[in-house]
Amino acid sequence: MKILRTYIKENIGILSLGALFLTLNTFATLAIPFQISNIINLGIMKKDIDMVYSTSIKMVIILIVGTATGIIANHFVALFATNFTKKNRKLLIRNLESLTVDQVNDFGVASLVTRMGNDNNNAQRLIVAFFQMILPSPIMAVISIFMTIKLSPTLALIPLFTILVFALAIVLTLFKSLPYILKVQKKLDRMTLVLRERFIGAKIIRAFDNSKKERDKFNDVAQEYTDNYIIINKKFALLSPMAFALMSIVITLIIFFGAMKVLNNTLEIGSITAIVEYSLTTIAALIMSSMVLVQMPKAVVSIERIEEVLNVTSEIKDKEELKDNSYYEDILKQNPISLTFDNVCFRYKGAEKQILKNISFSVKAGERFAIVGATGSGKSTIAKVLLRLNDIESGRILINGVDALDLPLNCLRNQISYTPQKAYIFSGKIKDNFRFTNKNMTDEEMIKIAKIAQSYDFIDSLPDKFDSFVAQGGINFSGGQKQRLSIARALSKDANIYLFDDSFSALDYATDAKLRKELKTFLKDKITIIIAQRLNTIADADKIIVLKDSEITGMGTHQELLESNQEYIELAKSQGILE
Ligand SMILES: Nc1ncnc2c1ncn2[C@@H]1O[C@H](COP(=O)(O)OP(=O)(O)OP(=O)(O)O)[C@@H](O)[C@H]1O
Ligand SMILES: [Mg+2]
Structure with missing residues (x-):
């Protein structure tokens, strides 16, 4: 997680602004139930129409502030998260370029593709989710309980107890599913590897009539991936129904005991609505965070997998203190x-x-x-x-x-x-391959080199000549044509030693x-x-x-x-x- 710590240090400004606006947004969300209780207790019950008007205006203002702070907070959080992945991609590319071919092969292309794409996306998505869903939940819970205690210390015991039970359930579920969550990315690597081989070797698979065997191989790895996810989902499946059941129990208990207090004249009727609202908002926030929480270990694994590549230093390096x-x-x-x-x-x-x-x-x-x-x-x-x-x-x-x-x-x-x-040969145009190291090569030079490399005739016979499209890996050219284009690319470079390997x-x-x-x-x-x-x-x-x-x-x-x-x-x- 060192890359994340370093990144947080470098971007503490954006992060603080995001956290500040998120907190303001949470306060605004929780200010509404308090106003509802006021409108009922002081406006409706006391038949004070001015109070109803002024509180309604306050609620509209709070709503506007809440929405505005929410938008601003999301902007900063998104900026923080996307720049994190942008930075990682840059660092990954730079480091991979410096590594030896064997070091790159130690990771394997499939795994590197997953680390660069899926792992990086996981990190980005979950950083956003962490700030938007998880971080506000404890703040919300603390403020709600505090406000409920202010309205009725005894009734506050109901949401307090519920929140504790639910939080405990989340922690236990997370603990039990952690081993499976940690396996997800490795299984994805394996699936990408089999898929890559299947696509790259498609011709061979068909020529050997091996499609069924290869399909079964892919189905097996896909099944492993699915099974792992099913286990995780099963473990978390209990949380949502449990939360909804808890919500109903909390409402019933608050209304029942609240009604007793109202009848005893120890609580105003509007306060019951506020306490119900606080409890529901907090439990809803906890449900949302529990859903995101399941993904969090995955984000940690993803960030560590990126870090693993960044921590490898090239075995082949320049000597220290070299001149220009x-x-x-x-x-x-x-x-x-x-x-x-x-x-x-x-x-x-x-x-x-x-x-x-x-x-x-x-x-x-x-x-x-x-x-x-x-x-x-x-x-x-x-x-x-x-x-x-x-x-x-x-x-x-x-x-x-x-x-x-x-x-x-x-x-x-x-x-x-x-x-x-x-x-x-690289995808793009034929001429991009000629200009691979020599960007300023003229058309005349290109024709001259093509003639030497015995590739001019077939290039000239193509409708778009040097502008002809080269598919990925040059698969739209024959083996001999690819060889000649690859020789032409080498001859286009101004060097002193020309090395042709078979x-x-x-x-x-x-x-x-x-x-x-x-x-x-x-x-x-x-x-x-x-x-x-x-x-x-x-x-x-x-x-x-x-x-x-x-x-x-x-x-x-x-x-x-x-x-x-x-x-x-x-x-x-x-x-x-x-x-
Ligand atoms: N990356 C590698 N890691 C470990 N061993 C390797 C690696 N590359 C090649 N070898 C081994 O080194 C030996 C020589 O390989 P090399 O590619 O130099 O042979 P070659 O003479 O070019 O053969 P060919 O004519 O088939 O191209 C082989 O026995 C091979 O198994
Ligand atoms: Mg060889």
Whole structure:
């Protein structure tokens, strides 16, 4: 709840104004029964028409003040609550951006979506409900009892006792249902996860004719969620009827004992109406707050779930006391780019096995460097550690002789343009993807890059060309088209190292060859790193490393490796390059 405490401290002004107007509103609400008792006792009973007029005017004024203060109070409370969620969203986005991919995956996308949306909304809704429903109830109860004591101390015992019984019932119910309330959000996470997988994997589910099984899976989690809510509702179900029964008992008792007192001339008749009004208003307020109270632990859980994400700090950080980016960029610019891996070792967090073992190589500007190896040999991991998506365990990665760890993260990443193994294009327009890092790219430049990335022909054949719509995840494009668009996005970035992780795998041989020919010219002063499975794709590279089980088993040109490296020879045989 630290985020809420900090937020309250920062916004104590708005909150105090909200509380002030709420209190005024409560006073106004409770001033009405007192006036009703006056109108009956002093106006009607004493046949004083002036008194009836003046009290009626007072009641209208109180009503206006009550409504106005209510509106103002709601305004401040809403402002306080919506700004709280706005701030949380901002903080969540900022923190998630700084976390490593693995840290984000630890939470899971489904859970993060729920935390960002549902949890945040819960917090907002319940802060409003707390101020509007729960906070005024005890104030109302205290004032009502106080006013009733003033009118008749003995009759005050009836609402006092009732309120205590009802408050006790609320506390007991809350206590009994708490374990179930605390489970709600986790169950919602699970439901979102199953739903997400069902939608994302819809094609596979249908192709495997697995719809029924998946539907049952969803129904099961939905049922768990429902069952949990049914248990909570059952526990709270007793409260409302109990409150209404108590209300009737209170009215009957007050009228009965009040009538006795009126007959004994120890109470005026109007006071009975006022006492009934006070008791009913207070019990009604308590019913409302009991309904909201059930949701309160959920709000606490929701705020804690948001806090849980905010409390995680990135495992990959800039060194302290770094200078401006421009300082490092100037140093890097002094020589043509060079990249060295010096005895790099790495293992994924919590894993026993090292995924990179003593990886050493050097590449310089103008060179085309390739990494080949069987699936799972650690190729993509080299890309990840170079980008510092994961930090290495030992060894060094040097860019122009500067340790990557000594560079600001964004300066390091500015040096590299990366095409990930799984082509992902962003929703919006095709040109938004081209302008992803280069906002000022001209149409001519865009056409040039599209031609190099072998994507111009299919873009040009679309009715809206570069303005064509890209659906979420690029599902309205084929695998090969997505790959080419993702290459084009990488080429649109002005960098020094271009890193393609298995980015040509969905291209046919002819397109692959054309693309590589274009790249050779376009990236002639840069470092080009191509990770591939297909040897044809990397046969013309200046230097190739062969990875096997996390280690480099050979380094050289295509020809050299064909003559000397057993793994390379086997890969060549399996691809029909060697007999
Ligand atoms: N986030 C991760 N956490 C734990 N282990 C991982 C993670 N990512 C990859 N690995 C493991 O690291 C090993 C190397 O993975 P990597 O993705 O580098 O292989 P690759 O050579 O790129 O394979 P492919 O050709 O199939 O893309 C694999 O055995 C994999 O199980
Ligand atoms: Mg890979």
